[in-house]
Amino acid sequence: MENLHKLAAVLFVATATSRVDAHHSFAAEFDPDQPVLLRGVITKVEFMNPHSWIHIAVTKDDGTVENWEIEGGTPNTLFRKGINDETLPPGVEVIVDGYRSRDGSNRASGRDITFTDGRKLFLGGSAPPAE
Amino acid sequence: MNSIRAQWTDVACALIALAAPALALGQAAPLGRDYVAPRTPFGRPDLQGVWSNAVITPLERPAELGDKAFLDEEEVAAFERERVAATNRDRRSNNAAADVRNAYNDFWWDSGTNVVATRRTSLIIDPPDGRVPALTPAAQARLAARPAPGADGPEDTGLPTRCIHFGAAGPPMMPSAYNNNYQIVQTQDYVLIVNEMVHETRIIPLDGRPVPKGIRQWLGISRGHWDGDTLVVETTNFSDETSFRGSGPNLRLTESFRRVADDLLLYEFTVDDPESFTRPWTAQIPSVRVDDLMYEYACHEGNRGMIGILAGARAAEKEGED
Numbered sequence: 001m002e003n004l005h006k007l008a009a010v011l012f013v014a015t016a017t018s019r020v021d022a023h024h025s026f027a028a029e030f031d032p033d034q035p036v037l038l039r040g041v042i043t044k045v046e047f048m049n050p051h052s053w054i055h056i057a058v059t060k061d062d063g064t065v066e067n068w069e070i071e072g073g074t075p076n077t078l079f080r081k082g083i084n085d086e087t088l089p090p091g092v093e094v095i096v097d098g099y100r101s102r103d104g105s106n107r108a109s110g111r112d113i114t115f116t117d118g119r120k121l122f123l124g125g126s127a128p129p130a131e
Numbered sequence: 132m133n134s135i136r137a138q139w140t141d142v143a144c145a146l147i148a149l150a151a152p153a154l155a156l157g158q159a160a161p162l163g164r165d166y167v168a169p170r171t172p173f174g175r176p177d178l179q180g181v182w183s184n185a186v187i188t189p190l191e192r193p194a195e196l197g198d199k200a201f202l203d204e205e206e207v208a209a210f211e212r213e214r215v216a217a218t219n220r221d222r223r224s225n226n227a228a229a230d231v232r233n234a235y236n237d238f239w240w241d242s243g244t245n246v247v248a249t250r251r252t253s254l255i256i257d258p259p260d261g262r263v264p265a266l267t268p269a270a271q272a273r274l275a276a277r278p279a280p281g282a283d284g285p286e287d288t289g290l291p292t293r294c295i296h297f298g299a300a301g302p303p304m305m306p307s308a309y310n311n312n313y314q315i316v317q318t319q320d321y322v323l324i325v326n327e328m329v330h331e332t333r334i335i336p337l338d339g340r341p342v343p344k345g346i347r348q349w350l351g352i353s354r355g356h357w358d359g360d361t362l363v364v365e366t367t368n369f370s371d372e373t374s375f376r377g378s379g380p381n382l383r384l385t386e387s388f389r390r391v392a393d394d395l396l397l398y399e400f401t402v403d404d405p406e407s408f409t410r411p412w413t414a415q416i417p418s419v420r421v422d423d424l425m426y427e428y429a430c431h432e433g434n435r436g437m438i439g440i441l442a443g444a445r446a447a448e449k450e451g452e453d
Binding site for chain 1: 153182189193195196202205206210212213214216221223227228230231232234235236238239240241252282288289291292308309311313327335423424426427428429430432433434435436437439443444445446447
């Protein structure tokens with residue numbers, strides 16, 4: 001069994017080093033020094049290529065609202081899982097743990113998007129959680 | 132996805148049964164030797180349908196594996212299990228730069244969970260060491276002379292970032308992070324291959340017409356013919372900027388497609404480019420039929436990432452001036 005793991009590790013290194021990135025490098029677009037944690041309500045979902053964008057409205061402590069655009073991946077993989085325009089309607093509240101754009105605008109990578117109860121978006125069914 | 136997984140299992144079982152005597156000797160068996168593909172109305176093997184090449188077998192065999200060309204069933208299970216767990220993009224990194232590079236959650240990705248059905252340790256089947264042959268000095272010099280990617284303007288960024296050309300879309304067609312699907316449509320005189328990555332479509336004549344001189348294209352110019360039940364496609368006339376693993380514009384790429392089971396298409400390609408490689412080399416990617424639709428990948432229209440990349444570079448410049 002130990003040999004099996006060694007073999008798997010060797011092969012894994014081979015595939016990991018050739019692992020492909022997203023359509024473009026997020027490192028050029030988003031700033032590792034500006035992590036953001038946003039809780040907001042989805043106002044629009046753009047399932048488009050090469051990358052999808054999820055728009056959220058974030059209500060700040062002073063009551064004002066900031067609009068943010070969150071970058072995801074290709075919608076094609078979601079379509080194959082039965083997820084489309086009709087399964088993530090506006091009004092759902094989500095938490096985005098990502099990185100802000102390097103130019104300081106209200107755009108961020110959707111590094112980790114969850115419902116407010118911690119469930120991953122799009123997994124375990126696409127419908128928003130019952131409130 | 133479960134249905135795809137089930138098909139993989141069926142195909143793997145069929146292939147292993149076919150190949151078992153040779154596998155025991157560490158050699159490849161002729162796949163689908165006794166299989167007769169269904170025919171089109173015009174009498175050719177019917178290759179039509181949507182095929183997935185989402186496999187996690189590396190292009191090159193790790194040097195540590197030496198002459199081990201095949202895995203056994205236990206080894207396959209261990210590798211697939213560990214690889215899928217370790218590459219799950221939901222895993223976060225303490226290194227913020229690495230975390231940014233991992234982009235987004237796992238549900239956006241679709242790079243496969245299985246090795247090739249033949250259980251080979253590399254996609255490359257020739258040379259026997261399963262590795263890309265050495266580049267020639269001329270190719271090394273050509274690659275070294277390429278300008279490094281920048282962000283002064285869109286044209287400084289890479290071809291995929293500009294939505295112009297994705298290497299995985301081919302030719303040759305390779306597994307990638309997602310969109311690992313291609314569709315074949317046949318007529319008597321043409322074969323059409325649609326690759327979901329950038330929804331490129333190659334319309335390949337089969338009538339033996341010559342390749343025009345003086346024209347170079349991102350995807351080259353392809354001509355096809357039948358060799359028995361195998362569709363052979365030869366492609367030349369690549370653009371100066373098209374490069375596959377270091378190939379140059381005078382690459383002659385030969386692809387072959389042979390249906391070896393109802394649910395399996397054996398795709399192979401040979402890279403013949405003496406200006407770039409010290410010898411020709413061949414890879415094999417068995418592709419599995421999937422009962423699925425193809426989706427468009429209209430990349431340029433929604434490429435707002437480009438705006439973010441350029442805006443980020445301008446912001447960095449401004450910060451440097453302050």
